[in-house]
Amino acid sequence: DTAVSQTPKYLVTQMGNDKSIKCEQNLGHDTMYWYKQDSKKFLKIMFSYNNKELIINETVPNRFSPKSPDKAHLNLHINSLELGDSAVYFCASSQKRTGDTEAFFGQGTRLTVV
């Protein structure tokens, strides 16, 4: 069973479009994240949700809007896509309450904006 799953795995879209990436975790974790890995492989956090509440919102354009319908899901919606949004986006989860802070990552979504 996949612990953290993201869909789609690959996404190619045109500039100006709106797209969503879905993430689900079946680990019972209370915290979920979105990370962006750029073309130089640098990994930066974008958002963090704990029990459906936004707790971290790094400097990210407001075209990016996370949505957490429940503890097991954290979706990322991106409006008016730009070329610079091309990257690999990773969803992750961890269990903060018990102190097991290592993150379990999804397989990543490679977004290409053309």
Added chain:
Amino acid sequence: AQTVTQSQPEMSVQEAETVTLSCTYDTSESNYYLFWYKQPPSRQMILVIRQEAYKQQNATENRFSVNFQKAAKSFSLKISDSQLGDTAMYFCAFENTNAGKSTFGDGTTLTVKP
């Protein structure tokens, strides 16, 4: 703000030999966690090893061990008996127990040569 520095963008090692990847970090906190993650060409992010700052004993996981020097704020990863499957990008990460997120270094690309 915490920073994590990996000073070796690329490294290579012969199969069966030992290699050490360096990581330094900067923080004023006393309670935190440190991690090494591996990202093979498959893109999946995998936890290799974790260390709690309050533990003096260095963490080990089979062929992977760390040299944690808290005073020097250093957290290097040693890979013994390197295998071809160890070829990957390795990320050092820091997490303040109260911050709710991990800060990642820029990564070290390790190539194991046959």
